[in-house]
Amino acid sequence: MKLDYEPFELEFRHTWNISRISIQADTNYLVRLEHTGITGYGECCIVERYGESAQATERALAQARALFADADPWRYLDIENMLRANFPSLASLRAALEMALLDWLGKALNLPLFKMWGLNPSHSPRSSFSIGLDTPENMRKKVLEVPDDPILKIKLGVDNDREIVRAVREMTDRPIRVDVNEGWKNVTAAAERIQWLHTQNVEFVEQPLPAGKLAETEKLRALSPLPLIADEEVHTSKDIPRIAGAYDGINIKLMKSGGLLESLRMIHVAHALGLKVMLGCMLETSLAVTAAAHLAPLADYCDLDAHRLIIDDPFQGLEVEKGRLILPDRPGIGVEWRGKTAITDNQ
Ligand code: MG
Numbered sequence: 001m002k003l004d005y006e007p008f009e010l011e012f013r014h015t016w017n018i019s020r021i022s023i024q025a026d027t028n029y030l031v032r033l034e035h036t037g038i039t040g041y042g043e044c045c046i047v048e049r050y051g052e053s054a055q056a057t058e059r060a061l062a063q064a065r066a067l068f069a070d071a072d073p074w075r076y077l078d079i080e081n082m083l084r085a086n087f088p089s090l091a092s093l094r095a096a097l098e099m100a101l102l103d104w105l106g107k108a109l110n111l112p113l114f115k116m117w118g119l120n121p122s123h124s125p126r127s128s129f130s131i132g133l134d135t136p137e138n139m140r141k142k143v144l145e146v147p148d149d150p151i152l153k154i155k156l157g158v159d160n161d162r163e164i165v166r167a168v169r170e171m172t173d174r175p176i177r178v179d180v181n182e183g184w185k186n187v188t189a190a191a192e193r194i195q196w197l198h199t200q201n202v203e204f205v206e207q208p209l210p211a212g213k214l215a216e217t218e219k220l221r222a223l224s225p226l227p228l229i230a231d232e233e234v235h236t237s238k239d240i241p242r243i244a245g246a247y248d249g250i251n252i253k254l255m256k257s258g259g260l261l262e263s264l265r266m267i268h269v270a271h272a273l274g275l276k277v278m279l280g281c282m283l284e285t286s287l288a289v290t291a292a293a294h295l296a297p298l299a300d301y302c303d304l305d306a307h308r309l310i311i312d313d314p315f316q317g318l319e320v321e322k323g324r325l326i327l328p329d330r331p332g333i334g335v336e337w338r339g340k341t342a343i344t345d346n347q
Contacts, residue, residue: 001035004031008029010025027046028283040103040104040107044093051089052090063086067086133157139168157181177206179206180207182211191223202226204228206231208220217247227248229250241273267299276300277298283306285310285314285315287333289306290315294327
């Protein structure tokens with residue numbers, strides 16, 4: 001298979017603020033795998049939080065070119081193992097390469113991925129729409145920008161958490177999901193905040209305490225009237241049994257797990273352990289978000305909204321209508337190139 005790749009810029013509609021970072025624009029990588037005249041597409045969103053970097057990603061991409069030269073796409077599980085062995089610490093790169101491989105396979109079989117896996121898209125839960133951290137005044141405005149989204153996800157983990165929630169509640173009574181992004185440090189204080197959030201039509205709390213604080217999270221869970229969802233704490237299926245007593249569910253993202261196949265495994269492991277599954281995303285275009293949406297029929301919650309946070313999405317794929325996910329009925333991932341940025345299309 002012939003691999004080529006290029007970086008491209010994403011610009012956000014609003015500066016993206018969470019408790020840890022603030023981002024206005026970002027660089028993702030587009031990868032293409034070509035074989036027998038068919039091209040599969042994949043996207044990599046580098047995650048610094050997990051020790052990834054553009055330099056390491058570029059080095060690995062050059063190495064991957066040689067690894068794919070003799071690869072047989074039909075032995076895709078061998079390729080997944082080969083990627084894990086060669087790039088153990090670059091999950092987002094593995095996700096991009098495997099995404100392109102599965103896009104290729106779906107196109108070669110002339111089947112959308114959800115059909116390959118026997119899934120019914122009408123079973124997908126509705127997605128939330130995320131609003132980044134901002135001043136209460138701007139939060140009010142941002143809520144008004146998305147009147148049709150039935151579930152909002154808001155980022156907390158700062159001193160004025162209550163003020164932010166009150167600002168949102170002044171504008172809407174829609175259910176809210178809260179993502180703390182490891183921002184709370186103390187179990188008692190976190191429990192008090194959750195008790196209050198419970199009175200505000202909040203559905204669950206994501207990653208309240210820092211990853212690695214499992215004993216504290218277990219204590220918090222015993223005090224919490226709301227379900228706790230692990231995000232930064234859980235990357236692959238191997239992490240799930242360890243965290244099962246401390247959380248009620250997990251947030252699965254392609255860029256953390258290393259791809260669709262591992263994400264599928266994670267869904268089954270989580271459900272076997274009685275955990276809920278949320279399907280989320282990083283700061284990605286329609287390409288990676290649509291890829292993840294093919295697994296949505298197996299999820300309990302969806303937060304697939306990143307493509308709506310950027311300006312000039314270079315791809316068209318998943319549509320979201322009042323939170324309902326509408327998957328394209330095209331082979332593979334099913335995204336189409338819009339041709340709005342400098343990315344060249346070699347098909
Ligand atoms: Mg999160």
